[in-house]
Amino acid sequence: MKKLILILSLLSVFVIVAYQFKPVKQATNMIVGSIEKTNHINEDSLTIKSRVNIPEGYKRVDYPKGSFEEYLRNYKLKAYGSKIINYDNTDYFWQGGHIGILEIPVPSNGLQQCADALIRIRSEYLWDNNRKDEIGFNFTSGDYCSWDKYADGYRPIINGNKVTFSKSASKNESKANFYNYLNLIYMYAGTLSLYNELPKINDAKQLKLGDMLIKGGSPGHIVMICDEVINDKGEKLFLLFQGNTPAQNVHLVKNLVDTTISPWYKLEKDAVIPVSNYTFYDSKFVRFK
Template sequence: MKKLVLSILFVTTLAFIAFQIKPIKDTTKTIISSVKPVSLINSDGLTIKTRVQTPKGFKRVTYPKGSFQEYLRNYKLKAYGSKIINYDGSEYYWQRGHIGILDIPVPKNGLQQCADALIRVRSEYLWDTNRKDDIGFNFTSGHYCSWIKYAEGYRPKINGNKVSFHKTANKDDSKANFYRYLNLIYTYSGTLSLYHELPKIGDVKNLRIGDMLIIGGSPGHIVIICDESTNEKGDKLYMLFQGNTPAQSVHLVKNLEDHTISPWYHLEKGAIIPVSNYTFYDSKFVRFK
């Protein structure tokens, strides 16, 4: 009987202790899931600058009015939620890597791919600011083709890697002819020619709006810095937009690796930098002349 009483007391004691030390409910997941990331997107904004706010502690770097930097920062965007459209009118299969579509027409001829889109933006800036003499690019062969000579009627004769220019057309400095010139550049230039032609940026501390992250090749890829912000420590953040292959809507990309600052990016030379649906390895930067 004594053993029975002791057994009952022992079991009762164990039950009481077990009740007292039952596992505490894990609320960590609930707390984490309830914390929403701060959105930097203003869906009503219709320019790059007004579409995206700076992260806490950062402010935009100031550039002169009329500069290429301010031109890019204030580039017009289509309504928020607009989709990336291919040159043939179809929707691009990947619609989750952008937060804005630039108001740039996409030719139906299939040209104006990644490098071409940036060539167009740069050329239109030079046209709009009456710097037409500065519009010109190298072919992949290394031969320079300027808008001024094209407008005068000079056209390239291409035989393999040999290129010569001959006057075969009447003078025409119209905007329509300017876009025909750009189609020629799109055909014979690209990331490889830009990489060899343009000045390299050795120190990322010198990066600014208008500089480009590039892999020169066939295929290669290129994106352009379109906004810049800094904090009191001198840390820099950048935004990027790109064209793509196939030719499609030029778009402002998300930062899919760091949602806390997206669409802003930290940029480093030689780093692996994922940009939307492309990854840059051993990153290098160039600048328009």
């Protein structure tokens, strides 16, 4: 009898507390609702543009055919469900943050990390579109290293923070030598050099395909905008892809915070923006020249 009375008393207390904290239940329902995923994914599609559906009320921002923006939007993807593979052919430890793997090889040397992957994508575009004279990047020291000079045989002589260039190789404009050049850039450039070198985008309303969310540093991180939609109010949403450390497949990331629009993102300058397994706490944006 005493046990029954105790149980009834506890139930009464629970009912009273539950009633008093009714807003908590409402908040819980909101959280549960936000976890319900909206299906923006076409699993049988093999490009960024066709893999991800446009959210209701939005339309894609148009860009000229042949532009870097259209190049990114139509980048080829591996089959849906493909894993992120590290440079040494091992599985990346976490497979929960992506919805697509880009068809870009990962060198076995381990050099093509987060900034390097985006440098390669930009450089490949310039190469494929006969704009090779525009391929060039600053080292972290601030010294500019162009593909043209490298192809002509000039190589850096690095002494601490001092860099000079000397012609020490024969002229070689081959694609294989181009990848040798990129390996050099991977070694001496990174998020810090890109942040210092590239133009800053101070108004998030001006962001476009190809712009990058960046934290310059050692370590830092960087991701690239690869698709863009806009609604009648002028509000934009973006898709993002990233490389990572260790060197691994470039992948199209989920939005793990707002699953109702995932994989689309809202981007704001100076905001806290979690992207896959990295959080940008003071978001800054840059653009390739």
